Amino acid sequence: MKLNAYIQKKMHGFTIDLSFCCQPGELLALVGPSGAGKTTIIRMLAGLEQPDKATITNGNTVWLDTKQGIELSPGKRKLGYVFQEFSLFPHLNVEKNVAFGTKNQERVESLLRLFGIHHLRKRAIKHISGGERQRTALAQALAPNPRVLLLDEPFSALDPITRKKMRTDLARHKNMLHIPIILVTHDLEEAHFLADTIVPVVEGKHAPLWPELCPSSVRDDTSKSGFSPFDMETSNLGPFPTNPILPTP
């Protein structure tokens, strides 16, 4: 079911004012520099932070409508959320972490196999690697059969090699999910690799010209990845995807 969001919130120094729409099976990336309000936006989608004004719907279900005073708690929104640094439960093993939000043991088993962590199921979280934690976090988020998947910089805690591998894994798994997926990242290359739609965000607002507006910060970022956003139109990663719902730059 489609995710529709209009969010407004006053922050320190700027106001988040953004609307977007994500179709089932689509991965929409909110991309922007640090401090642009991306994480706050995704937290508001999850119900972990309160916007000043918002309308968020998932299909026919209203998650939040500040005008009508409707608000669903995070647990009732039926979403999967992978936090910036995987917030797995340290007192539980891999299997119990994945099973935390569901009673469907069959689904847990199949997710453990799908993400290649079945052999680690009895291991404590502290005894698995960063990549394995990331896969556990994804399996945990998907176990309750969510209607929307939110990914908040899911690869930021990984080393570059694992990061690349995980990115490829996510791209593969993405095609099996027929739900809206929202990814928050500051990495344009990552967004281009994974996203069907990119929404550049600067100071809480849609900024279609962000790469051109902030050349120095983008250059710093891309010097590591070897990708230049200035070659975007000609790069083999393809042109900047546009969302028909968003105003065209």
Next chain:
Amino acid sequence: MDYSALYISGKLALISTALLLIIAAPLSYFLVHVRFRGKFFLEALVSVPLVLPPTVLGFFLLIIMSPESLPGRLWHTLTGGSLLFTFCGIVVASMAHSLPYTIQPLKTAFEKIDKRILESAMVLGCSRFNAFWRVALPNAKNGIVAAGVLTFAHIMGEFGVVLMVGGSIPGETRVASIAVYEYVEALRYREAWLLSGALLITSYLVLLCVMYLNGRPAPHEA
């Protein structure tokens, strides 16, 4: 020597500690993780026994528990007896006095828990209470044990509040610290030595436990 005083102290400490942990764990979690208006009023209120002289707290409790007061009358209607000069009375009094000693280590333990794992639990369908029960409590295990041990030790040495509310009835409200005081007053130093020695050893063992537990990493730190 009056061994029953040691027994009463131990029984008082065990019962009061268990009841205090049941009350203080959710209260501490609430104080750490829930934002609400006037929170610091509640925080100051639960910390009052830290700064109030035990005899003053005991005096207030004496008034509150008296058969003329509303709580006293209510207790009388429910049980047919009085709280004053009974074992139940000293349990209530020692709980009131030790509440901040239980709350402080619990608050520290809950503060150490990464807020994101609680949020993650809520996103996965937990209510606030379930997140407390399934995630916060297991991850605050060391803090809970430390709070329990400290509270137990504090109640083992309880004197002023117990004396005000319970008096010194042998086998009922006469705890070890009151017995030591009475031995000294009666110049019975041998018994005072023995009982004080027992209390000293208990306190030392308790502190060893706390230090050992504080040195151990919590699950989320390991």
